[in-house]
Amino acid sequence: MTSVAIKDTYFSNAFRDRFATANDALGKLRQEAFEWFTQTGFPTVTLEDWKYTNVMPIANVDWRVADHPSDDVSEALGQVREFNFTRNGFTALNQAFAAYRVIRIPKETAGDEPIVLEFAAAAGEAIFPHTIVVAEAGSRATFVEIFASEEAGLTNSATQIFVEDNANLTHFRVQKDADDAFNYGVTEASVGRAACYDATSINLGGTISRHDIEVDFTAEGGEASVDGLYMLNASQHHDTHSIIDHRVPNCTSHQSYKGVLNDTSRGVFNGKVFVREGAHGTDAIQSNKNLLLSNEARVDTKPQLEIFNEDVKCAHGATVGQLEEEELFYLLTRGLPDALARNLLTYGFAEEIINKITIGSIKTELDAAVLNRLNAEI
Amino acid sequence: MLLEVKDLHAGIDGKEILKGLNLQVRKGEVHAIMGPNGSGKSTLSKVLAGHPSYEVISGTVTYDGKNLLELEPDERARDGVFMAFQYPVEVPGVSNSQFLRLAYNEKAKHNGGEELDPLEFNDLLKEKAKIVEMDPQFFKRSVNEGFSGGEKKRNEILQMAVLEPKLAILDETDSGLDIDALRIVAEGVNKLRTKDNAIILVTHYQRLLNYIVPDFVHVLAGGKVVKEGGKELALELEEKGYDWVKAAAK
Numbered sequence: 184m185t186s187v188a189i190k191d192t193y194f195s196n197a198f199r200d201r202f203a204t205a206n207d208a209l210g211k212l213r214q215e216a217f218e219w220f221t222q223t224g225f226p227t228v229t230l231e232d233w234k235y236t237n238v239m240p241i242a243n244v245d246w247r248v249a250d251h252p253s254d255d256v257s258e259a260l261g262q263v264r265e266f267n268f269t270r271n272g273f274t275a276l277n278q279a280f281a282a283y284r285v286i287r288i289p290k291e292t293a294g295d296e297p298i299v300l301e302f303a304a305a306a307g308e309a310i311f312p313h314t315i316v317v318a319e320a321g322s323r324a325t326f327v328e329i330f331a332s333e334e335a336g337l338t339n340s341a342t343q344i345f346v347e348d349n350a351n352l353t354h355f356r357v358q359k360d361a362d363d364a365f366n367y368g369v370t371e372a373s374v375g376r377a378a379c380y381d382a383t384s385i386n387l388g389g390t391i392s393r394h395d396i397e398v399d400f401t402a403e404g405g406e407a408s409v410d411g412l413y414m415l416n417a418s419q420h421h422d423t424h425s426i427i428d429h430r431v432p433n434c435t436s437h438q439s440y441k442g443v444l445n446d447t448s449r450g451v452f453n454g455k456v457f458v459r460e461g462a463h464g465t466d467a468i469q470s471n472k473n474l475l476l477s478n479e480a481r482v483d484t485k486p487q488l489e490i491f492n493e494d495v496k497c498a499h500g501a502t503v504g505q506l507e508e509e510e511l512f513y514l515l516t517r518g519l520p521d522a523l524a525r526n527l528l529t530y531g532f533a534e535e536i537i538n539k540i541t542i543g544s545i546k547t548e549l550d551a552a553v554l555n556r557l558n559a560e561i
Numbered sequence: 562m563l564l565e566v567k568d569l570h571a572g573i574d575g576k577e578i579l580k581g582l583n584l585q586v587r588k589g590e591v592h593a594i595m596g597p598n599g600s601g602k603s604t605l606s607k608v609l610a611g612h613p614s615y616e617v618i619s620g621t622v623t624y625d626g627k628n629l630l631e632l633e634p635d636e637r638a639r640d641g642v643f644m645a646f647q648y649p650v651e652v653p654g655v656s657n658s659q660f661l662r663l664a665y666n667e668k669a670k671h672n673g674g675e676e677l678d679p680l681e682f683n684d685l686l687k688e689k690a691k692i693v694e695m696d697p698q699f700f701k702r703s704v705n706e707g708f709s710g711g712e713k714k715r716n717e718i719l720q721m722a723v724l725e726p727k728l729a730i731l732d733e734t735d736s737g738l739d740i741d742a743l744r745i746v747a748e749g750v751n752k753l754r755t756k757d758n759a760i761i762l763v764t765h766y767q768r769l770l771n772y773i774v775p776d777f778v779h780v781l782a783g784g785k786v787v788k789e790g791g792k793e794l795a796l797e798l799e800e801k802g803y804d805w806v807k808a809a810a811k
């Protein structure tokens with residue numbers, strides 16, 4: 184066994200030291216992924232999927248790779264192999280350096296307590312959490328990921344979700360990194376027969392952040408809610424790219440993403456819903472609503488439905504706008520001063536997504552974070 | 562005099578709708594404003610509440626000794642003007658109790674009253690909700706979102722109960738209510754009636770006035786008051802319909 188040839192490029196020393204000579208199946212996979220990254224590099228704005236998100240500020244840093252322990256994945260190699268590391272340079276890097284966590288919710292069990300993982304990167308440090316959650320048949324659980332870097336680190340995460348037949352998984356993803364941190368994350372979810380996946384992604388932090396989420400229905404009768412909020416201030420940039428793939432009949436997907444953009448912040452939403460040939464009885468709704476609180480804020484939104492089938496119920500739409508005048512007037516007539524009324528409406532707009540978070544302590548914290556963003560006391 | 566409207570001309574989008582309207586309301590009085598659809602009833606309500614889309618062309622409105630037209634809508638509200646909307650607005654993501662507590666505290670702050678924390682306010686809200694027989698489960702729900710037509714109207718009167726306005730303008734609060742809901746809402750309004758406040762009931766139909774008996778009835782047509790009288794005028798309208806009023810307006 185020879186080690187992978189490593190060009191003298193980003194991360195190469197760290198990779199050489201840790202994984203370049205590993206001989207086991209996982210090691211080989213890491214080498215393959217790192218080789219791919221070395222060839223491909225970070226995504227650039229010349230790629231259609233990255234045209235609004237320039238990651239040069241990430242690529243330009245000589246990151247120190249964190250040395251975090253990894254779970255033994257020998258029992259989960261099948262799942263690891265399903266990860267699409269060639270999605271982009273970030274996913275390849277993640278596969279190369281992944282610190283794995285494997286969570287199994289046993290068959291026909293219901294976890295009372297949510298499973299909560301929290302991640303933080305220190306200044307100058309890159310972390311590569313890779314979490315595999317398998318909700319076995321008939322199980323029910325809530326899984327929470329919190330990204331909370333307090334310094335200018337890079338989080339490059341991957342989350343693979345397997346909701347097996349008749350299982351029910353609620354997934355909260357909260358990204359509240361420091362304003363100078365970077366965050367890339369991908370969620371890949373597969374939803375089995377009559378299974379239910381309910382995802383909510385809250386994006387508040389980071390200077391440049393991106394979340395890719397892909398939900399694939401693998402058997403009939405699956406249901407997925409794929410909701411999210413990005414609330415941006417100053418010159419923050421957030422990008423969500425989502426793919427919901429209806430390959431099989433009679434599945435339901437509902438997606439609602441909202442953006443609140445202030446100052447010179449920039450948001451990107453790109454949502455593809457595929458309804459493949461044969462996926463009859465599909466019910467897919469997608470919406471992306473954005474509130475611009477400043478003239479200099481900007482959002483590029485592109486909801487896309489691609490339907491290769493007739494017997495389906497689909498709707499999608501996007502809005503970009505200011506507060507509703509009639510709602511504002513209503514609050515004014517109850518005596519709320521203009522600034523408070525505007526804040527309350529903005530808060531309400533965001534709360535529609537945040538209200539999905541059913542864990543009291545996290546919800547309370549998010550409420551406070553939203554108010555803090557608005558500089559408001561409500 | 563609590564409210565004095567003199568020769569008011571007002572409109573929207575360059576179209577004149579109110580064409581010389583006069584109205585005088587004293588404390589302790591209940592006035593009914595009746596009139597056919599399109600006669601300008603909601604326009605009057607919105608002009609009094611200060612809706613930014615409506616322009617006042619000429620005339621004066623004096624409220625409690627002040628020029629009402631100079632005040633912003635929120636200032637009017639804190640000074641005691643309240644309008645119950647014909648079509649109450651849904652405010653997603655904002656809970657009824659949160660919204661009402663903010664409104665209550667803003668008014669309290671303005672009038673030198675005591676601001677309430679969420680627990681104290683909840684107690685107050687529970688008491689007030691009894692007035693319109695409203696289930697406390699509505700407190701936590703988003704303002705008017707998913708409420709039935711009747712529930713929205715009840716919610717308007719709940720807001721009135723909490724804010725205790727000096728002048729309440731109820732724009733078609735009876736429309737869309739079944740007979741039981743109408744009775745509850747009307748009884749609620751009666752409980753809120755005092756010698757220190759005044760109520761303007763805007764309605765198309767007479768039936769509300771069986772429950773809330775007005776001191777004066779004004780008939781509006783073509784943007785003007787074309788007939789005025791006591792409560793018996795409402796009955797006359799019920800009998801004869803609005804056609805003769807419309808004819809009078811021409």
Ligand SMILES: Nc1ncnc2c1ncn2[C@@H]1O[C@H](COP(=O)(O)OP(=O)(O)O)[C@@H](O)[C@H]1O
Nearest residue numbers: 573574576578597598599600601602603604605
């Ligand atoms: N935005 C608008 N632009 C032009 N005309 C309007 C507008 N809103 C209302 N109107 C007209 O003003 C008139 C009075 O309306 P309104 O005050 O709602 O009457 P009412 O409440 O008595 O039924 C109607 O003829 C209506 O069509």
Ligand SMILES: [Mg+2]
Nearest residue numbers: 602603647733
């Ligand atoms: Mg009307």
